[in-house]
Amino acid sequence: MAIYRRLFEAYGPQHWWPAEDPFEVMVGAVLTQNTAWSNVERAIARLKADGPLTLSSLLRLSPVELAQRIRPAGYFNVKSKRLLSLCRFLADQPRLEALPTRELRERLLAVHGIGPETADDILLYAFERPVFVIDAYTRRLFSRLGLLDKELAYETLRRAFERALGPQSGLFNEYHALIVHHGKDVCRPRPLCEVCRLADQCRFRAARR
DNA sequence: TACCAGGAGAAAA
DNA sequence: TTTTCTCATGGT
Numbered sequence: 001m002a003i004y005r006r007l008f009e010a011y012g013p014q015h016w017w018p019a020e021d022p023f024e025v026m027v028g029a030v031l032t033q034n035t036a037w038s039n040v041e042r043a044i045a046r047l048k049a050d051g052p053l054t055l056s057s058l059l060r061l062s063p064v065e066l067a068q069r070i071r072p073a074g075y076f077n078v079k080s081k082r083l084l085s086l087c088r089f090l091a092d093q094p095r096l097e098a099l100p101t102r103e104l105r106e107r108l109l110a111v112h113g114i115g116p117e118t119a120d121d122i123l124l125y126a127f128e129r130p131v132f133v134i135d136a137y138t139r140r141l142f143s144r145l146g147l148l149d150k151e152l153a154y155e156t157l158r159r160a161f162e163r164a165l166g167p168q169s170g171l172f173n174e175y176h177a178l179i180v181h182h183g184k185d186v187c188r189p190r191p192l193c194e195v196c197r198l199a200d201q202c203r204f205r206a207a208r209r
Numbered sequence: 210t211a212c213c214a215g216g217a218g219a220a221a222a
Numbered sequence: 223t224t225t226t227c228t229c230a231t232g233g234t
Contacts (some may be wrong), residue, residue, distance in 0.1 A: 039232060040215090044221045074214090074231040082217080106212040135215045180215060 001121030001147070004171070007178035011186070014177035022126035024053055026090075029121035030082050030113060033074040037184065042072035068208050082113025101129040116154045124176065130169040132161040133176045144196045 018037075019025045024044065031040040046069045047053050058066065067080035089111045090096070101123065108119040115136075123129040128185060134157045143150035148157065161183035165171055 029215090034214070035216085036214040036232075038214090039230095072231060075216090075229045075230080078229050113217065117216065118222085121215080133215085133217090136228090176215095183231085184215075196212060 001165070002148075003142075005176050008174070011178055011181050014174060014181055015179075016173055017121075017125035019125075020053075023055055023090075025126040026086060026122050027053065027058075027083060029101055029118045030079055031070060031127075033075070033082075033118060035074050035081070035166060039073050043070040045149035046070070046072065054089055055087055058083060059091060079113075085112040086114060097127060101127075102129065104129070105131070118156070121160070124169065124172055128169050128173075129168040130162070130172055132158055132165065132172045134158050134161070135176075135180070138176070138182050141179055141187075143185060143195070144192075150156070 016128070017025045017028065019028055027047070028044060029041055031043050044053065048057075050069075051057060052196070061069070061084075062075075063080045063084060066083060067076040070076050070079055070083070073079060088109075093107070099107070104127065105119055105123055108114050108122060114122070120131045120133045123145050124133055125129040134154055139148070139150035139157070142148045146159070147155075162172075165175070182193070
């Protein structure tokens with residue numbers, strides 16, 4: 001919680017995810033896989049150029065048509081198939097919001113192209129479930145601070161964060177958003193922000209002892 | 210020019 | 223079962 005308070009005091013509330021509705025959150029979660037958000041924004045803008053971004057509007061597109069629209073996000077052929085798999089899943093399974101979180105997570109993970117991080121993005125930011133998202137920014141920040149081994153398995157880290165913070169989806173939402181803001185907009189791999197620079201120096205000194 | 214960016218699935222070992 | 227490879231655009 002000390003890290004959270006420090007981030008919140010530094011950057012303020014983030015009000016995430018940057019999307020107009022839950023469906024756009026899900027689309028963004030797939031498009032941002034291993035991709036800079038600026039490229040995702042271009043792809044979403046192209047999807048919206050045809051009209052409102054909805055489940056039915058995407059289901060009307062062929063894989064090739066969708067791939068051309070999301071081209072700026074990279075891996076467009078792969079992501080086109082993944083997005084259409086997600087859309088078919090959403091169309092085939094009504095009342096997903098009524099499912100308990102664990103079952104909803106398992107069903108999302110069974111969809112082609114939805115791995116642990118993407119599933120948890122969707123659970124937290126589209127379904128407002130208390131699930132902590134472990135992404136590259138989370139691993140980088142907390143390993144720099146010497147608080148975790150960034151090679152640990154996804155599930156191990158997720159459970160550790162959830163145990164430490166308790167079942168508060170609002171806090172998980174804000175915490176992860178702050179971690180991303182810190183990693184993306186403040187502290188890039190180089191140059192490091194002041195906090196991470198000091199953490200790196202401490203680790204370097206410790207390693208020399 | 211080379212590297213990096215909010216992963217996931219398939220193939221190879 | 224674990225590790226490695228592949229997918230691709232845009233910014234720095």
